[in-house]
Amino acid sequence: MKTHEIRERFTQHFVSRGHEAVPSASLILDDPNLLFVNAGMVPFKPYFLGQQNPPFPNGTATSIQKCVRTLDIEEVGITTRHNTFFQMAGNFSFGQYFKEGAITHAWELLTNSVADGGLGLDPQRLWVTVYLDDDEAADIWHEKIGVPRERIQRLGMEDNYWSMGVPGPCGPCSEIYYDRGPEYGADGGPIADDNRYMEIWNLVFMQNERGEGTGKGNFEILGPLPKKNIDTGMGVERVACLLQGVDNVYETDLLRPVIDTAQELTGARYGEGAPDEDNIRFRVIADHSRTGMMLILDGVTPSNEGRGYILRRLLRRIIRSAKLLGATGATMERFMNTIMDTMTPSYPEIAQNRERILRVALNEEKAFLKTLESGTRLFDEAVEEIKAHSRAKTAKVLSGEKAFELHDTYGFPIDLTLEMASEAGLEVDMEGFDAAMGEQRRRAKADNQAKKHGHADLSLYREWVDEHPTVFTGYEELRSDARVIGLVRDGQKVSEVAEGEEVEVILDQSPLYAESGGQVADRGRLVAGETLLEVNDVQKIGKKLWVHKATVTAGGVDLGHTVSAEVDQQWRHGAVQAHSATHLIHAALRQVLGPTAVQAGSLNRPGYLRFDFNYTEQLTPQQLQEIAAITNQAVDANFAVNTIETSLDEAKAMGAMALFGENYGSQVRVVEMGGPFSIELCGGTHVGSTAQIGPVSVLGESSVGSGARRIEAYSGLEAFRYFSKETALIEGVSRELKVQTEDLPGRIAAMAEKLRAAEKEIETLRKAQLMAKSAEFLGGATQVNGFRVLTVRLPKGTSGGDLRTLATDLRNRAKDEATVIILAAQAGDKLPFIVAATDLAIARGVKSGDIVKRYGEVVDGKGGGKPDMAQGSGSRPEAAEQGFEALKTYLETL
Structure with missing residues (x-):
């Protein structure tokens, strides 16, 4: 049975039993504890932690989640069942069925015949484990399912008790194993040999709440949960391995x-x-x-x-x-x-x-x-x-x-x-x-x-998230009358706040945009008579609740008061210009570079935007100019900006672009500019037509990591100011050089060429002067233990290249003697140095690399090279002479 069919059978099995099919989330989620999604239940954590109510009508769900675990990369290929990427098929119950339901669902899928939609595994080869004292699960397996007692084994906290590693839900689990036969290991069940007995499914019974602690078992169980939940995970790759009759997960149809x-x-x-x-x-x-x-x-x-x-x-x-x-x-x-x-x-x-x-x-x-x-x-x-x-x-x-x-x-x-x-x-x-x-x-x-930090205590806000999510009115208006339904000060709910206090205000509705999708939050104010609260940030909790972070600058406010929530119109105007300009730049970018240039992040604040995209090559000036031209042409075209509320599937059918790492609901908002010119899923605020963006000034692009680039730009009035400043600068240079602005590139290029020629000539003369002193330097050599030793501290500004050139010349001049040459020169606060040795010196045991290391110890530096020449750099120029003396002492020992 192909892996794709196993996935389909799993999903259909649970959908037919009332579960809602949930698409896999991205491997990248906004979770402070995870680099990647590493378990099938991760997207459901807000529901298990009690931060939000599950949105599934029947209280049950099923998914096949993409997962990546990288803690044991070195184990890949050594074991028969370890993948860094794997697909976790799971079914979840939020206060609905519990142990008997989970066990029955799993058993039926595994053992029902292929003709009946099952996977057709031999029930006689299935073993199960339960937690040490979980008699309830053991009895269900034996009495309801019919698994013999001798094929039910009990394991402790390390193996059969689950928690998230932080305070929250926990509970015993039951694992299902498949006996691959005596050729794979010893008899005796999973306890005896977990290579022969391959784990294929884990059923977690969330029934308790755990306290603080570390490790898998070093924590206190505080008591039962108000609602019992189910989280299970079937390893798709492991089941494929069994159904395809191969020895390990690397030999299935996928790998x-x-x-x-x-x-x-x-x-x-x-x-x-x-x-x-x-x-x-x-x-x-x-x-x-x-x-x-x-x-x-x-x-x-x-x-x-x-x-x-x-x-x-x-x-x-x-x-x-x-x-x-x-x-x-x-x-x-x-x-x-x-x-x-x-x-x-x-x-x-x-x-x-x-x-x-x-x-x-x-x-x-x-x-x-x-x-x-x-x-x-x-x-x-x-x-x-x-x-x-x-x-x-x-x-x-x-x-x-x-x-x-x-x-x-x-x-x-x-x-x-x-x-x-x-x-x-x-x-x-x-x-x-x-x-x-x-x-x-x-x-x-x-x-x-x-x-690493644990999950923020969002349970404080759960009442509002579930019962009073904020109605956002900011798409239609910039001022709304709203009722204060929550006040939080210093992490505690309060009923009133007074002048001078910092407070989080929760309203039943709000026109202020909460930071999201790269667009910064609105600034604004909450007004009621003599009361004034300045709002300097708005954040979302659970994608449903707007939390206004404000300072009470006059009066005070109580729970239940009605206030006028007002957006700073100038701030919003600049923000929507920048956000809408980002959409245009994204569209222009894809026109110029093709569909492989995909958005990887953005920041939009009034008058400024930055746009990150996945691309592996630096953009040419011509490409950047073309992107800027297409963007401003779209502004000049005054395209209408339309927003459409529709289903995710319909949005994709329309060609709307979705962003990596984003999890979208079943209903989404599509922002369309100029028909097919730009169409994206976006919950941000925008201009009414592209002409309202004003000019867009693309400042340049840069690298922000391997395979990632960034474009920065000004929009609206900020772009005008930038253009004005640049124009004034160009006109000033034109006056200074007494040429027309269109002739500036040629004049500057000619001046630069003259400057380079002059610098080259000066460099040639300087090197010639330096080389002319070679004989003088050699005359200053001293005898140390039969070696001719030349130590020279050269003038400031002598480069490492100069040192190498001079050292090579001196070594050639002194090749008939056992000569050691040590040169140093201060460059800023550094001391570049070089050591050269003639063949006769090398024959007597001199290694330039060794001498460089010893010199580096004195001048706080390091370096290396070959026996005939080595160089390095130190951070104590003042110790140059001390280093020379130390090396002479060292040569005395050879």
Whole structure:
């Protein structure tokens, strides 16, 4: 049975039993505790935590959620069931059915015949586990379902008790296992061998509330929940593995084609008889290709932090594994195309994003292949240094510190380092490497814990979210009479506030826009007689409740009072100009760059906008000019701006663009400008027609990370001011140079060329003067332990290139003696320095790299190089002479 069919059967099974089918949320959600959605229940957390009432009429739902877990990336391919990306099929009950319902639903799907819509698993091969004292679940499994007592096993907190890791709902769980047979391990159920007995479904019975604590079991159970909930998860990949009769989750219909492609590209073979390390690499390629593709699909781009770092790491592990298997060139395009083919039936949106996914992945491959090049050079230098300093009979070892530097600083994978070290006849100090890696992980974990915070206590607002959501009137008017239905001061509900206090005000309706979708919140005021509250921010809670953060500047206000809520009209005018201009720039961008340029974030405040988009190449000046021209042409065309309330499916049929990471309800708002010119899902406020935006001045574009670019622009009056300032500047330069403005580029280019020629001539003369002093410098050399030693501190401003040129010349002039040359020159607050040694000096044991390191210790710097020449830089120029003397003392010991 194909994976796509398993998904369909699961969904249909629960829909036919009254559950509402909920589409998978994006892998990226606005959750402070998660990089990615890592469990099927994550999108439902507000309902389980009691922050919102579930919006499902029957109180039940089902979904097949995209998930990514990356804590154990190194385990991928080693175990038979570990994927970084997986699909969690789940059914959820919010105060409706409980243990018996959940158990019955799961059993029927698993064991009903294929003809009856089930999955057709043999019930005699199913085992279950329950929590230690959960007699209720054990009795249901035995008495209602008919599972023999000997196939029901009990496990403790670590295995069969669930919580979110923070105070909130918790409860025992029951897991369903499939016995794969004696060829996979020992008899005795899941307790005896969890490889033979594969877990395929976990049923969580949320019945208690947990308190503070750490770990899986170190917390207090405070008591029962008011309503009992169900959260279950069936592993789609694991069930596919069983139904397709393959040994592991990497050989199912979704991933096996990638392994086949990898065999073709590398010449290596996968499966029985192949080395274990090769089989693991094939599985890594298959797993990471899918995870990387799905992350890019949901808007992640490679970078050095957060989500982007995880994606970069996954893609680089693919490239590394293919190289270790024997690939000699680029492989990413084939891997990505293969996995997109297998996944598109379940995720049709892949087809529309295929070109963008390829662009991101291929650019990362290109960059990493260059990294491998530079890492290889550093590795070769380290090997040369080790061999030069090691005695013939002594084991040659690459230090753990150097291996970690290659890994951490240069992105050089440790297993590639191990392979290359073996080829070079070296060992790697893995104990030292593991210690350095462990220290880094401890620092990262500590940093993550410092940043991580539990869920904000939104239960304070639940009453209003559920019973009195704010009616937003700001699309139609800028002033509304409203009733004060809530006051919060310092995290506590209050009934009144007085002058001078900071307060959160909740109104039954409001014209003030709450920050969302990149558009900043409205500024405004709440007025009632002599009372005045200045509103400086408006935030949403649960997408339903507007919280006005205000300062009471006059009078006071009580619960139940009626106030006039007024938007600062000038602020709103500037904000809608910028927000509407963002839509036009997005449309212009896609006209110029094509559909692979997709919005990745924005900020709109009065008069200013920035627009981030996924694109891997720097825009040319011509492209930027074209984007600006198309945008302003749309302004000049005075397109009507229409808004349409419709269903999500209808909006997509209209061609409306949706943004990555956004979760839309069943009803959405479509903003259309100029018919097909721009049509997007957007809940923001906008101008009535594009001419109201005024001029748009595109300031430029820049990189904000690998595969991500940013355009910045002014709109309306701010754009006019910018144009005026630029015009005045150009006119001033024209007057100064006494040319017409249209002739400025030519005149400036000619002046710049003259300046470059003059600077080049000065540089040539300066170098000639420096070289002319070579003989004078050599005359100042001293004798130290049979070495001719030349130490020179050169004038300020001497560059590193000058040092190398002079050192080369001096070494050539002194080649007939054992000469050591040490040059230093102050450049700002730094001290660049260089060491050169003649062949005769090297024969006596001098290594320029060693001398550079010793000099660096004195001047607080570091450097490196080869025996004949090495250079570095220090941060204590005042210690230059002290360093010279230290090196002379060192040479006395040779």
